[in-house]
Amino acid sequence: MSVLQRSQTVDVGGGRGRLAPDHAASLRRVDAEVRALIGRDLDINSAWRDPATQQKLREAYEHYLRYGAPWAPIALEPDDSVHCKGGAIDTDDHRDPRIVRILNRHGWRQTVYRNGRLVEEWHFERFANRDQHRFDPDPAATDPEEEDMFPVIYAKPSNAGTVYEIKNGRKRGITAVEWALIKAAYAAAGQKVPYARGRVTAEQLRGIPNA
Numbered sequence: 001m002s003v004l005q006r007s008q009t010v011d012v013g014g015g016r017g018r019l020a021p022d023h024a025a026s027l028r029r030v031d032a033e034v035r036a037l038i039g040r041d042l043d044i045n046s047a048w049r050d051p052a053t054q055q056k057l058r059e060a061y062e063h064y065l066r067y068g069a070p071w072a073p074i075a076l077e078p079d080d081s082v083h084c085k086g087g088a089i090d091t092d093d094h095r096d097p098r099i100v101r102i103l104n105r106h107g108w109r110q111t112v113y114r115n116g117r118l119v120e121e122w123h124f125e126r127f128a129n130r131d132q133h134r135f136d137p138d139p140a141a142t143d144p145e146e147e148d149m150f151p152v153i154y155a156k157p158s159n160a161g162t163v164y165e166i167k168n169g170r171k172r173g174i175t176a177v178e179w180a181l182i183k184a185a186y187a188a189a190g191q192k193v194p195y196a197r198g199r200v201t202a203e204q205l206r207g208i209p210n211a
């Protein structure tokens with residue numbers, strides 16, 4: 001793992017910063033579990049840091065070591081910092097042991113020990129080989145907000161001549177020409193038209209709002 005430039009990292013959403021792509025994918029899986037538990041995504045105060053920012057933090061820490069004040073958190077040189085490699089997060093959710101257990105299962109571990117004592121309990125780094133969920137599907141691909149979750153369906157009531165296109169919970173009557181073109185397009189793509197002929201009643205169709 002090396003220090004990453006901004007363009008090598010991805011936004012993790014919610015103004016929480018950026019991570020290396022692999023670690024960001026893990027965070028999406030963590031977020032899904034944390035949301036199920038407490039109704040929001042994981043809290044993050046700091047994730048990827050650009051080397052210049054880390055250098056300033058390092059200097060603040062060195063000043064603290066030398067003069068004893070003002071207090072500054074432990075900060076490594078940019079080349080040694082896992083924050084700069086896009087694989088570390090600082091989170092206030094370390095206070096909830098249920099969330100720490102979720103993070104641990106996903107390979108995120110607290111690593112800042114001094115003399116055998118955990119001194120920065122908010123700092124987690126991800127170890128991919130300890131992630132029990134690293135081969136799980138990416139929740140981003142099954143985000144219910146994605147339009148793909150609402151497939152298009154074509155339906156013709158048993159007692160009517162018009163075919164309707166039903167999409168995103170709304171219906172639209174299509175012309176015979178459109179219908180022929182749609183069928184041709186599906187055939188060209190080697191796919192079966194999602195067509196419910198005669199299985200939807202006129203009554204049921206009336207209940208679906210017009211597009």
Ligand SMILES: [Zn+2]
Binds near residue numbers: 046083089090122123
């Ligand atoms: Zn940290």
